[in-house]
Amino acid sequence: MIENRPIITFIAHATLILGIAIVAFPIWITFVASTHDAVRMTQVPLPLWPGDQFFANLYTTFTVGAGGGNTVPVGMMMFNSLIVALMIAVGKITISLLSAFAIVYFKFPFRMGFFWMIFLTLMLPVEVRILPPFKVVADLGMLNSYWGLSIPLIASATATFMFRQVFLTVPDEMLEAARVDGAGPMRFFWDILLPLSRTNIAALFVILFIYGWNQYLWPLLITTDSSMFTVVMSIKQMLESAEQAPEWHLIMMTSLLAMLPPIVVVLSMQKMFVQGLTETDK
Amino acid sequence: MLKRVHFGTSILPYLLVAPQIIVTLVFFMWPAGQALYQSLLIEDAFGLSTEFVWFENFEVLFQDKLYFDTFRRTAFFSVTVAGIAMGAALMLAAMADRIVKGALTYRTMLIWPYAVAPVIAGALWVFMFDPTLGIFVYFLNMIGIDWNHKLNGDQAMSLVVMASAWKQIAYNFLFFIAAMQSIPKSLIEAAGIDGAGPVKRFFTIIFPLITPTTFFLLVVNVVYAFFDTFGIIHAVTQGGPAKATEILVYKVFNDGFVGLDLGGSAAPSVVLMVIVIGLTVIQFRYIEKKVEYA
Numbered sequence: 359m360i361e362n363r364p365i366i367t368f369i370a371h372a373t374l375i376l377g378i379a380i381v382a383f384p385i386w387i388t389f390v391a392s393t394h395d396a397v398r399m400t401q402v403p404l405p406l407w408p409g410d411q412f413f414a415n416l417y418t419t420f421t422v423g424a425g426g427g428n429t430v431p432v433g434m435m436m437f438n439s440l441i442v443a444l445m446i447a448v449g450k451i452t453i454s455l456l457s458a459f460a461i462v463y464f465k466f467p468f469r470m471g472f473f474w475m476i477f478l479t480l481m482l483p484v485e486v487r488i489l490p491p492f493k494v495v496a497d498l499g500m501l502n503s504y505w506g507l508s509i510p511l512i513a514s515a516t517a518t519f520m521f522r523q524v525f526l527t528v529p530d531e532m533l534e535a536a537r538v539d540g541a542g543p544m545r546f547f548w549d550i551l552l553p554l555s556r557t558n559i560a561a562l563f564v565i566l567f568i569y570g571w572n573q574y575l576w577p578l579l580i581t582t583d584s585s586m587f588t589v590v591m592s593i594k595q596m597l598e599s600a601e602q603a604p605e606w607h608l609i610m611m612t613s614l615l616a617m618l619p620p621i622v623v624v625l626s627m628q629k630m631f632v633q634g635l636t637e638t639d640k
Numbered sequence: 641m642l643k644r645v646h647f648g649t650s651i652l653p654y655l656l657v658a659p660q661i662i663v664t665l666v667f668f669m670w671p672a673g674q675a676l677y678q679s680l681l682i683e684d685a686f687g688l689s690t691e692f693v694w695f696e697n698f699e700v701l702f703q704d705k706l707y708f709d710t711f712r713r714t715a716f717f718s719v720t721v722a723g724i725a726m727g728a729a730l731m732l733a734a735m736a737d738r739i740v741k742g743a744l745t746y747r748t749m750l751i752w753p754y755a756v757a758p759v760i761a762g763a764l765w766v767f768m769f770d771p772t773l774g775i776f777v778y779f780l781n782m783i784g785i786d787w788n789h790k791l792n793g794d795q796a797m798s799l800v801v802m803a804s805a806w807k808q809i810a811y812n813f814l815f816f817i818a819a820m821q822s823i824p825k826s827l828i829e830a831a832g833i834d835g836a837g838p839v840k841r842f843f844t845i846i847f848p849l850i851t852p853t854t855f856f857l858l859v860v861n862v863v864y865a866f867f868d869t870f871g872i873i874h875a876v877t878q879g880g881p882a883k884a885t886e887i888l889v890y891k892v893f894n895d896g897f898v899g900l901d902l903g904g905s906a907a908p909s910v911v912l913m914v915i916v917i918g919l920t921v922i923q924f925r926y927i928e929k930k931v932e933y934a
Contacts, residue, residue: 366738367738369735370738370739371735373731374732374739377731377735377750381750381806381809384764384768385753387764387767387768388767399773402772402773402778403775404774453663454660456659456660459656460653460654462643463646463647464646464647464649464650465647465648466649466653466654467649469653475661475664475669478669491667491668491671494666494671495667509663513660513663513668518660530643533643543652568754572755572756572758574758574759574871574874575870579897590757590759593760593763594763594874594875597766597875606767606773610767613763616757616760617757617760620755621756623755624755631751632751632818635814636815
C-alpha cells in the first residue's frame with residue numbers, strides 16, 4: 359500500500375465483505391433449508407436461520423434418498439461420483455504423463471501428428487458432440503458402467519500440454535546422467551521424471567477431481583440404471599419431482615452433500631488448486 | 641519441442657501414446673467426423689434413406705429465423721455473463737490487492753463457488769427464486785415486483801445470467817489478483833509519489849498492465865457461457881419459457897437428444913465446433929506469447 363488512508367482501506371474491506379456475503383448467500387440459504395423439516399419449508403417466508411432437523415435430513419437423504427421413494431440413496435450416488443471422479447482424474451493424469459513423455463523424449467515418425475491430434479481434442483468439449491459419442495459408447499456396451507462414465511472423458515489435451523511444458527524444463531543432463539548409469543527409458547520416467555513432476559501432478563489432480571465430480575450432461579445421457587447415478591446428475595430429477603411436491607429440505611441437503619467434496623478439496627488444498635488452475639489455463 | 645538428448649526410435653513411444661490416441665480417436669475424432677458427415681446429409685422422416693446434399697443443411701440453418709434468434713440470444717447471454725462475472729471479480733480483486741492483512745482469508749472465502757457444479761448452482765438459484773416460496777421472490781413481492789421466471793422470459797434470462805455469473809466470479813478473481821500482484825510495486829509507488837490517487841493509479845497503471853489477463857479471461861468466460869452453463873440452464877429453465885433462455889448448446893441437446901433429429905442437429909453442432917475452435921485458437925495464440933518454449 360502506498361498511502362495510509364483509512365477510509366479507502368475501510369471501503370476495500372467493506373466491498374470485499376459485501377462481495378463475500380453475496381457469493382456465500384446462496385450456500386447459506388442451502389444450508390438453512392437443509393436444517394428444517396418439510397412443513398417449515400412450505401411456509402412463506404422461508405427461514406433465514408438454521409433449524410434443528412439437520413441430522414434427521416442428513417440421515418434420510420444419505421440412506422433413503424430424496425423425492426418420494428423413487429430416488430436412490432445419496433450415499434450410494436456419492437460413492438458412484440467418487441469412483442468416477444477418481445477414475446477420470448487418475449486416468450487423465452496417467453495417459454497424459456505417458457503421451458507427454460513419448461512426445462518430448464522420443465524421436466519417432468508421426469510424433470507431431472500425434473501431438474496435434476491430442477491438441478485437437480481440446481477444441482471439442484463433450485457438450486458439442488452429444489449424440490455421436492453416445493452412440494459409440496452404446497455400441498461398445500459401456501452404458502450404465504463406471505467405464506462408460508469415465509473413459510470417454512479421460513483424453514486430455516490440457517494435461518498433456520502441461521506435462522509437456524514440465525518435461526521441457528527438466529535439464530538434459532538428467533537424462534545423460536541416467537543413461538551413463540544404465541537406466542532405460544521407463545526407469546528414467548519412473549525414477550526421475552515422476553518425482554520431478556510430483557507437485558504438478560498433485561495440482562492437476564485437484565482440478566481434475568472437481569472436473570470429474572461435477573460432470574453432468576455425460577452421466578445424464580449414458581446412465582439409465584439408478585444404481586449408476588451420480589449425485590450431481592440426480593439434482594435435476596429431484597427438481598423435477600419438486601414441481602409436484604416440493605421437498606426442498608431434502609433437495610437442498612442433497613445439493614449440500616453434492617458440493618461438499620469438491621469444496622473441501624478446494625479449501626483444504628488451496629495452494630495446489632490455485633497452482634493447478636493457473637498452470638493448466640483450463 | 642523435442643529434447644536435444646532423447647531416445648531413439650523403437651516400439652515404446654507408440655505404446656506410450658497409444659491409450660491417449662485410442663481414446664481420442666474413438667470418442668473424439670470418430671464422433672466429430674460423424675457429426676461433420678451427418679451435417680451434409682438429409683434423412684427422411686422415418687430415417688430409412690439418406691441423401692447427400694452438400695451444404696444445404698447449413699443454408700437452411702442460416703436462413704432459419706429461429707436459429708438466428710438463438711444465435712443472438714447466445715451472444716447476449718455470454719457477453720452479459722462475461723461482463724458481470726469479470727466486472728465483479730475485477731472490483732473485488734482491486735480491493736483485495738490493496739489489503740495487506742487478511743488478503744488470503746478473503747481469497748479463501750471468495751474462491752469456493754468454483755467447486756460448485758453448474759447444475760447445483762442452478763438448483764440453488766431456482767430455490768431462491770422459486771415463484772411461490774423463494775426467499776428473494778418474497779422480498780421482491782414486498783417492493784411490488786412480480787416474479788415468475790417460469791412465465792416471464794426476461795426474468796428467466798436474468799436468473800440464468802445471475803447463476804452463471806455467480807459461479808464464474810471465483811475463477812476470474814483468482815486470475816485478476818494473480819495478475820495484479822505480479823505488477824512491480826515500484827511502478828505503483830512511483831505513480832503515488834507523483835500524486836496519482838488510488839483510482840487514477842488503477843485506471844492508468846494497473847488496468848492497462850493486466851490487459852493480457854483480461855483478454856484471456858474474456859475468451860475463457862465466453863467459452864464458459866457457451867458450454868459450461870448447460871447444467872444451469874437445464875436445471876433452471878430448460879431453455880424456456882418459450883425458448884427465452886435456449887442458447888446454442890441447449891438447442892443442440894434439445895433437437896438432437898430430446899427431439900431425436902439427428903441430421904438437423906448435426907449442422908448446428910458443426911457450427912458450435914467451428915466457434916469453439918475459433919475461440920481456442922485465439923486463446924492459444926495468447927498463451928503462445930506468454931509461454932516460453934524451450
